[in-house]
Amino acid sequence: MERVFTDHLGDWKRSCYCGEPRVDGVGRELILGGWVQRRRDHGGLIFVDLRDRSGVIQVVFNPEIDPASHEKAKQIRSEDVLAVRGSLTKRPPETVNRELSTGEVELSVRELRLLNASQVPPFLIEDETDANENTRLKYRYLDLRRPQSLGHLLLRYRMTKKIRDYLDSKGFIEVETPVLTKSTPEGARDYLVPSRIYPGKFYALPQSPQLFKQILMVGGLDRYFQIVRCFRDEDLRADRQPEFTQLDMEMSFVQPEDVIDMVEGMMTALFKELKGIELKRPFPRLSWEEAMSRYGTDKPDLRFSLELIDFSSAFKGSQVKVFSGAIEKGGLVKGVKVAGGANLSRKELDDLTAFVSQYGAKGLAWIKFTEGDWQSPIAKFLSEKERGEILGLTGAKSGDILFFVADEPKVVYEALANLRLHLGEKLGLISEKDYSLLWVVDFPLLEYDPEEKRHVSVHHPFTAPLEEDLPLLEKEPLKVRSKAYDLVLNGVEIGGGSVRIHQVELQKQLLGLLGIGAEEAKEKFGFFLEALGFGAPPHGGIAFGIDRMAMILSGARSLRDVIAFPKSQRAVCLLTDAPSSVDARQLKELGIKIALGD
């Protein structure tokens, strides 16, 4: 039987939100509106928990107060929308509900208006919902009614609001840049938008407004920011969505220190506002090289130690062939010591081995230090000298365990960085309440891409080299460091930026190093190079992942929790079913034929 409600709001004006009434309002007549969290029908009395974004209040339908509304209330079901008029009353002391902000009061209803009936919801609207994400995303509007969902969006809003206020106070101007723009080489795959007016040509959705913000500096804006949607057509992860939001900023006449200083001020204000935390300034800083050697990653989580230890020199020429072999081939032997980790079971060690194999490690060697003994598959191959060096490097004591990975540097770093994180979580070394902010600086400007057989930018092609390294650019480009900086929060890169190249000749030289010839440069970035030639000031900036920041600051597990309408891992919007087919007519207008291979 379909329930249909036909009441209208009429001249009723809502008095306040459901979560607001308190004892001091007792006796007042209130009009409230909201959704039915729950109905408890006692035959004689009917209780309804009425919910809106502010919270829940109990409303009571008592036939002795108003028989008509009590009769009407019998039809009420979960998630119906209703408005009630009645008097706020104090609850009898024994019926006070301490769980509710409004638990000392309730509304005695004199009139009920049934505004809209709800279908039976597919899952209960509660914070501890166990509905799977599939269902929650399909019925996102129901999921959003959960206080936790609202909390995430609210925190995100307060964050962007504070950012805007802060940057405004520092003289930044928010400027919008195009969403329909030009596809550029380098970087991620572009989302393309076909042009109807120029069949066969395409706009691209921006991966970031990089060139536009630099051109705004050429335009004399001096301080720009934008909270802006960006698009990258790559595969998704828990921390990666195809469309995401950046705080993009840029400043003129600056060096890295100036940008870093501005950002520290902003982050400090943000943490104070959102978490009530006073951050200490300056934030800690690591060079890229130090971050890699101590943590194996350019975004270390400093909330716990477990630093990497280098055994490469200790194992040169070792009887342990996997170690000495790796070193001979130009690789490394590195490891981590877990104090008190000797009680890890064989199964756990096997799991850890499987874990590092994901990152290309061929094995995970270990030594358990027990009372007067070294338990290890490699123990019998270790010389006295090596044993001495291991003890010297690690200070290992009885009860500890040591892990080793020997391979080419990239594999060693990736495997151990991830192992370190994995162990940190598994062993409970990370306090959820801690926040660790860290700058990583002095990145290399370029790295060599063996697949493309050319140099590629570590940051992006517009990043300026460190002035002191400029002489190396011609002969040893891989040794050149850049004026780039990343801000890392709890092991997540939340922001990255650089001071840019503002001189056209240097920019051309750099594009050349990347294998982008004059011809291609002109076609792809001609407008930009031309702009640099008209008096581009020195400038630099940074961009932050707003979604990631919101995720971390709200303690969410996934980016999807802090995005109102996120995509599934296969890049589908489960609510709208996008992407979808389009009319043949639309395709024809665009001059597009679908040519799907078999």
Place this chain on the structure above:
RNA sequence: GGGGUCGUAGUUCAGCUGGAUAGAACGCCGGCCUGUCACGCCGGAGGUCGCGAGUUCGAGUCUCGUCGGCCCCGCCA
């Protein structure tokens, strides 16, 4: 593109080495109930076991394929 994992009632799950009528909880429907707030009590409905092949006397269970959710690798300057 690859690996892992999950898919059984509206929801979350159980379902053993393949065996007869596929269960539970919550939700839903009906009845009773004036102080509940995860109300309670009584009764009831609800299933193409994601989909398609195959093996078998017999498949929710085994095999292959396929679709979808999630996690990861590759990818993401």
